[in-house]
Amino acid sequence: MAKLLRKRFPFLPPDGQVDHLVVGAGVVGLAIAERLVKAFPDRTTFVVERHGQVGQETSSRNSEVIHSGIYYPPESLKTALCIRGRDLMYKRCRQDGIGYRQTGKLILATNDQQVPYLRKLYERSEGLREAGIGDVPLEWLTGDQVRKLEPDVGDQVVGALLSPKTGIVSSHELMEHMEKNIIDSETGEMVLGTQVVRIDRAEPSGGGKRGDGSEDGWVVQTFTDDGSGGSGERAAVLAKTVINSAGLGAHHLVNQILPETEQIRLHFAKGSYFSYRGPGVSNVQRLLYPCPEENVSLSGLGTHLTLNLKNEIRFGPDVEWLDPERTEDGEDVPSFWEKKLAVSDERMQLAIDEVKKFLPNVDPSGFVPDYSGIRPKMSARGETSVDFSVTHPRPGFISLQGIESPGLTSSLSIAEYVERLVRKEVWGLGRGTGRTLRTG
Numbered sequence: 001m002a003k004l005l006r007k008r009f010p011f012l013p014p015d016g017q018v019d020h021l022v023v024g025a026g027v028v029g030l031a032i033a034e035r036l037v038k039a040f041p042d043r044t045t046f047v048v049e050r051h052g053q054v055g056q057e058t059s060s061r062n063s064e065v066i067h068s069g070i071y072y073p074p075e076s077l078k079t080a081l082c083i084r085g086r087d088l089m090y091k092r093c094r095q096d097g098i099g100y101r102q103t104g105k106l107i108l109a110t111n112d113q114q115v116p117y118l119r120k121l122y123e124r125s126e127g128l129r130e131a132g133i134g135d136v137p138l139e140w141l142t143g144d145q146v147r148k149l150e151p152d153v154g155d156q157v158v159g160a161l162l163s164p165k166t167g168i169v170s171s172h173e174l175m176e177h178m179e180k181n182i183i184d185s186e187t188g189e190m191v192l193g194t195q196v197v198r199i200d201r202a203e204p205s206g207g208g209k210r211g212d213g214s215e216d217g218w219v220v221q222t223f224t225d226d227g228s229g230g231s232g233e234r235a236a237v238l239a240k241t242v243i244n245s246a247g248l249g250a251h252h253l254v255n256q257i258l259p260e261t262e263q264i265r266l267h268f269a270k271g272s273y274f275s276y277r278g279p280g281v282s283n284v285q286r287l288l289y290p291c292p293e294e295n296v297s298l299s300g301l302g303t304h305l306t307l308n309l310k311n312e313i314r315f316g317p318d319v320e321w322l323d324p325e326r327t328e329d330g331e332d333v334p335s336f337w338e339k340k341l342a343v344s345d346e347r348m349q350l351a352i353d354e355v356k357k358f359l360p361n362v363d364p365s366g367f368v369p370d371y372s373g374i375r376p377k378m379s380a381r382g383e384t385s386v387d388f389s390v391t392h393p394r395p396g397f398i399s400l401q402g403i404e405s406p407g408l409t410s411s412l413s414i415a416e417y418v419e420r421l422v423r424k425e426v427w428g429l430g431r432g433t434g435r436t437l438r439t440g
């Protein structure tokens with residue numbers, strides 16, 4: 001797509017300048033822009049989003065769970081940002097009246113072979129506390145204690161861990177708040193219905209030489225299709241800093257500025273959800289997660305029960321790896337995954353089998369295919385999951401790749417992290433080092 005776009009959209013000289021240009025108005029891009037607007041009130045920040053509304057992709061196709069931070073390697077960015085993000089999220093929800101509930105969650109062992117997995121999580125929780133990384137409390141429960149709390153859980157369940165810090169949030173309310181804060185600011189602007197199609201390093205202007213600072217920045221070309229059937233409108237702006245938060249399309253942008261040897265490949269794992277109405281769940285108060293059958297780092301967290309703020313019940317997401325269609329250049333076809341969002345009945349039967357292992361009285365006829373989301377993964381099928389990747393591969397170009405779960409939980413802490421990066425490496429000391437901060 002990077003090559004495809006560059007062929008389709010020849011270079012256009014910039015008309016205007018902006019200090020920060022954030023690509024993508026998912027929850028992460030919005031959180032970053034909101035943070036930059038507040039942290040740098042004298043600098044301009046644009047958010048460019050290809051859809052007409054914010055949060056139309058992964059940020060509105062997830063479980064809306066505020067994760068506790070227990071699942072990831074202790075030294076990872078995911079752990080640090082999830083724990084910090086979780087605390088910031090609860091605080092933010094309380095302060096701004098954003099819908100949330102600290103439901104707590106049970107991770108259930110349905111046989112004795114799964115108990116060692118729970119033990120490992122429990123030890124990790126203690127390790128995190130002892131190492132001063134963060135507080136992720138977990139409580140051991142026997143099968144009977146679980147059924148006292150959640151009477152719908154079946155006799156197969158031999159034990160569980162209770163995670164009291166897990167909860168749910170209305171991601172839509174959260175994103176609305178963030179968008180409003182950007183719009184209401186003096187220096188922030190939302191540019192919706194506009195796709196970033198091309199990015200070039202700015203050439204020296206006004207007689208300056210490369211390296212003297214005058215060329216700093218990126219020429220960002222955008223395309224706005226007004227839907228009238230015409231050819232659409234192209235425009236270009238000089239952005240002193242680009243923050244690539246384009247989720248499932250992030251590689252198409254960062255690859256435009258990287259040589260072949262540094263190109264990034266994303267992998268796509270679909271997760272389907274099924275809504276449920278029927279018997280066998282009438283008393284459920286907490287989120288219910290099974291122990292993942294496979295190594296959790298290879299797949300997802302297992303088909304679990306989530307509640308939303310209206311107490312509606314959904315099961316999911318499962319894990320289904322997608323094979324991208326490829327262009328002649330071997331790149332994945334832009335947004336190929338949009339055609340693959342439908343949830344199949346076949347997947348539903350698999351989910352029902354999984355759910356019956358811990359909620360035996362659910363009725364298969366109460367399941368209905370609901371929606372799906374696509375995980376942007378840095379690891380391929382069968383490989384161990386890698387960390388969030390927040391990089392600064394070229395001066396003034398910050399790029400986020402592989403922001404899968406717990407990206408919603410971590411959105412506010414990712415924003416904090418990126419703000420520090422921008423402050424230090426773009427506007428302050430160490431400017432222009434171009435070094436990679438952290439790659440998974």
Ligand SMILES: Cc1cc2nc3c(=O)[nH]c(=O)nc-3n(C[C@H](O)[C@H](O)[C@H](O)COP(=O)(O)OP(=O)(O)OC[C@H]3O[C@@H](n4cnc5c(N)ncnc54)[C@H](O)[C@@H]3O)c2cc1C
Nearest residue numbers: 024026028050059062063065196247249271373407408409
């Ligand atoms: C099935 C599933 C379940 C999940 N469950 C949870 C959970 O319970 N808790 C949790 O913490 N996390 C969860 N996550 C992860 C979480 O949803 C994501 O980490 C988060 O939404 C990522 O936000 P984002 O802003 O990076 O990406 P996105 O929401 O994908 O936003 C990227 C935006 O960039 C825009 N864009 C792309 N290319 C361009 C371009 N060229 N020009 C302009 N705009 C562009 C897109 O239109 C999009 O709006 C889940 C994810 C999945 C898939």
